[in-house]
């Protein structure tokens with residue numbers, strides 16, 4: 001695998017009013033890796049994701065996404081980049097006036113010219129891939145459970161088989177079996193499509209199972225490293241995170257799984 | 260870097276070989292689907308599907324390749340997959356596992372039957388809505404009466420806030436509208452009455468129509484469009500966000516917290532706005548009358564004093580709280596009925612405005628009949 005950054009963030013500063021959320025964030029995401037983004041509530045994980053996608057204008061700093069500067073993109077370049085990125089928002093953000101199938105087809109309809117028949121087939125494939133039953137297709141988002149909405153949002157994120165997917169807490173609200181299935185789905189896609197995944201997660205099992213590197217948001221900055229490197233870190237929050245009782249339980253389970 | 264995908268059939272070494280190459284991704288899926296559909300299987304027993312030239316593949320590509328293989332299998336051939344790169348294996352497994360789950364589309368009903376069914380459904384829904392609205396009015400009244408026993412439940416902060424939004428903030432637009440209507444009425448009235456040499460009665464006309472009908476009716480319609488819709492949208496959005504459910508779960512009564520302050524606020528604000536709009540309407544009428552009738556202000560006021568009676572004014576003011584009640588109750592009721600997301604909020608907001616204006620006009624007609632019977 002070539003080591004080529006698909007996202008490059010330099011000196012990013014984000015603030016809302018007087019509240020500084022990010023203060024000099026540097027981050028590289030390599031092609032084909034699964035990068036987890038962790039941090040306490042309100043440390044700016046979702047804001048960082050939105051900023052990378054150009055949905056939030058940073059106060060300072062540069063972001064390169066797939067080789068183009070996010071701040072300076074024109075409309076065409078932006079559309080081209082968007083077809084190569086898939087996003088799952090924290091609360092699903094499905095279009096409430098469309099059925100699940102139409103939600104999945106929305107990006108195809110916007111960016112490609114495909115027959116309705118083919119779009120139906122591809123949408124059904126995606127819906128099944130994320131573990132939704134076929135009868136979920138014609139339903140409106142309002143008629144789904146929280147976990148099902150999350151899966152439908154993932155199906156929409158994967159609609160165009162993107163190169164990078166951004167997932168904001170994908171396994172929150174899923175049952176443990178579903179969450180494990182999701183981990184293996186991401187693993188499969190990453191291996192076969194060379195998918196790059198940027199994933200906000202608090203799910204330690206996912207971290208252990210599929211993440212190559214972990215970016216921790218502490219003190220308004222990002223510290224990136226592998227699991228082993230973070231285990232050595234002396235920052236109190238990071239210590240607590242990787243050595244707390246839940247982390248020990250998850251590591252224990254992972255070891256038992258291997259052994 | 261994109262390399263358009265292709266698929267072709269050839270006979271090599273006495274064997275049918277179907278080879279595919281290039282990018283088999285969703286970007287080119289439209290063209291690839293056409294290519295797959297144009298494949299013409301003959302009756303050959305064995306076909307090899309050679310994928311060694313494929314440079315990029317995604318789930319859409321895999322699905323199309325499987326579709327190609329299926330065409331040959333349906334024609335009776337057995338298909339051997341060859342040259343599948345190891346990295347693509349999981350992708351094939353993924354698609355194979357998840358294929359064929361397409362839900363069946365419901366059959367289309369006959370258009371005439373569908374139209375009749377829709378008519379019936381609308382009628383029944385209309386009836387249900389009338390019943391539910393009546394029940395809601397009852398519930399609102401009971402909640403209001405219960406709150407009278409415990410005045411703390413009137414929620415003064417929320418009430419004043421709503422009065423500010425629905426009353427104070429509406430004054431500029433209501434005033435402007437009333438002023439313009441006053442001008443239009445005076446002007447049109449003067450032109451028509453001049454034909455009979457009865458221009459002076461323009462003032463009588465203003466003194467009766469504005470306090471009695473126009474002032475209150477137009478203000479109510481303006482407020483229905485401005486505040487009734489806001490009630491539905493606010494409460495509907497809270498419903499969508501499950502805030503209403505959260506209130507109920509916490510033992511807070513949405514009727515008391517959301518509906519009561521809005522109903523009370525509007526019943527205070529609309530009469531004040533009506534009073535204001537009658538005053539400004541008369542000012543507009545007077546301005547026009549003085550300009551176009553060449554009348555001195557003193558003369559106008561003298562005539563006005565004779566024509567305007569407290570009776571017409573009271574008729575208008577009595578209607579205002581009733582209209583306010585209708586607008587507020589319909590707005591809140593439709594808000595609480597919202598289900599299924601942003602679209603529902605929009606639909607029911609429209610409905611609230613239409614229904615409340617309709618009810619206001621019906622109520623106005625009922626008042627007219629009532630006052631006529633009472634000789635007022």
Ligand SMILES: Nc1ncnc2c1ncn2[C@@H]1O[C@H](COP(=O)(O)OP(=O)(O)OP(=O)(O)O)[C@@H](O)[C@H]1O
Pocket residue numbers: 016021039040041042043044045046047048090
């Ligand atoms: N549009 C906004 N206006 C003002 N402040 C905002 C806005 N969006 C986010 N913030 C603030 O930025 C901070 C980071 O928010 P963010 O949503 O990124 O948190 P998070 O790390 O995703 O948390 P969680 O794990 O709870 O999802 C919060 O303190 C939030 O209050």
Ligand SMILES: [Mg+2]
Pocket residue numbers: 045046047090168
């Ligand atoms: Mg978040």
